[in-house]
Amino acid sequence: MAIFDLPLSELERYLPEVDEPADFDDFWRSTLDEARGHDLALEVTPVDAGLSLVDVLDVTFAGFGGHPIKAWVLRPAGSASSGRALPAVVEYIGYGGGRGLPIERLAWASAGYVHLIMDTRGQGSTWSVGATPDPVGSDAAYPGYMTRGILDPSSYYYRRVMTDAVRAVDAVRALPGVDPARVAVTGGSQGGGLTLAAAGLAEGLVAAMPDVPFLTHYRRAMDVTDEFPYQEIVQYLKNHRDREAAVLRTLAYHDGLSFVRRATAPALFSVGLRDTTCPPSTVFAALHHYGALAGVRPTTEIAVYPYNMHEGGQAFQLSRQIAWLGALLS
Numbered sequence: 001m002a003i004f005d006l007p008l009s010e011l012e013r014y015l016p017e018v019d020e021p022a023d024f025d026d027f028w029r030s031t032l033d034e035a036r037g038h039d040l041a042l043e044v045t046p047v048d049a050g051l052s053l054v055d056v057l058d059v060t061f062a063g064f065g066g067h068p069i070k071a072w073v074l075r076p077a078g079s080a081s082s083g084r085a086l087p088a089v090v091e092y093i094g095y096g097g098g099r100g101l102p103i104e105r106l107a108w109a110s111a112g113y114v115h116l117i118m119d120t121r122g123q124g125s126t127w128s129v130g131a132t133p134d135p136v137g138s139d140a141a142y143p144g145y146m147t148r149g150i151l152d153p154s155s156y157y158y159r160r161v162m163t164d165a166v167r168a169v170d171a172v173r174a175l176p177g178v179d180p181a182r183v184a185v186t187g188g189s190q191g192g193g194l195t196l197a198a199a200g201l202a203e204g205l206v207a208a209m210p211d212v213p214f215l216t217h218y219r220r221a222m223d224v225t226d227e228f229p230y231q232e233i234v235q236y237l238k239n240h241r242d243r244e245a246a247v248l249r250t251l252a253y254h255d256g257l258s259f260v261r262r263a264t265a266p267a268l269f270s271v272g273l274r275d276t277t278c279p280p281s282t283v284f285a286a287l288h289h290y291g292a293l294a295g296v297r298p299t300t301e302i303a304v305y306p307y308n309m310h311e312g313g314q315a316f317q318l319s320r321q322i323a324w325l326g327a328l329l330s
Helices: 024-036 159-171 191-202 218-223 230-239 244-253 258-262 280-289 317-330
Strands: 043-047 054-063 068-074 086-092 114-118 178-188 209-212 267-272 301-304
Touching: 024 159, 054 159, 068 159, 086 159, 086 191, 086 317, 114 159, 159 178, 159 191, 178 191, 178 317, 191 209, 191 258, 209 317, 218 230, 218 244, 218 280, 230 244, 230 317, 267 280, 267 317, 280 301, 301 317
Parallel strands: 086 114, 086 178, 178 209, 209 267, 267 301
Antiparallel strands: 043 054, 054 068, 068 114
């Protein structure tokens, strides 16, 4: 794929206006207050995954609506009873995937962190297995997740998932042997979009590491790429020609550009300049708006992969994240 978006020199200056509802903060405050009105209902079950250097826990916590959300927690073996509180990393999964199997995600625990991998409600039947249903129904929707409940911000699918993402931070902080002041969030693609949401909604994070993030600057993405999942919204509007205003209103409450303006933690982004799934301009827009409403704007960095598409940096980026977060915490 050739470079199709703005040239890098323009991406480095790209700062679009944000279409943000006046009651954005009230909407999310009431959403999180309602979710936290339910008991966290944290359940932790040790799992024998055949790993001698990593302890594995099967975790359930209450997300949006008090619905049970599954997660894995991986941590250095014996660390829960060591008397030493460890930093934690909460990871969110890419579109269509679930939490997978513990053996697939050993890096953060091997680096000395408590690592919570949140399952994504209703997903996990494509490239990575999941275990969390979404008990909420939907109006007519295009196949996929992007248009489920999209006619009203309160019924939109991602309202539930983004709330789950914040409650995952609450859950990891409630685990024994975790330092609640040293919790970072990360994820790629959809997981990167949820990282942006958590960065703006969860209090007191130490870092955010969004990779090739999805769920941001929707209107730009809909205009410049034919790739799915953004194309789900286009296809929906192709049929529901009278619903554009309602759809754009709902998306405005769930746009990474608004979440990142409220972020306070240092951030390490990544982008692939040939990424047709999450166009580079949408990523740079989030980078440039990051922390705009913070009293002291947090530091940000971006790793640019000029020859990569949506796969981004993969193991190269994970290695960079581990080094970057370690230096930040030291």
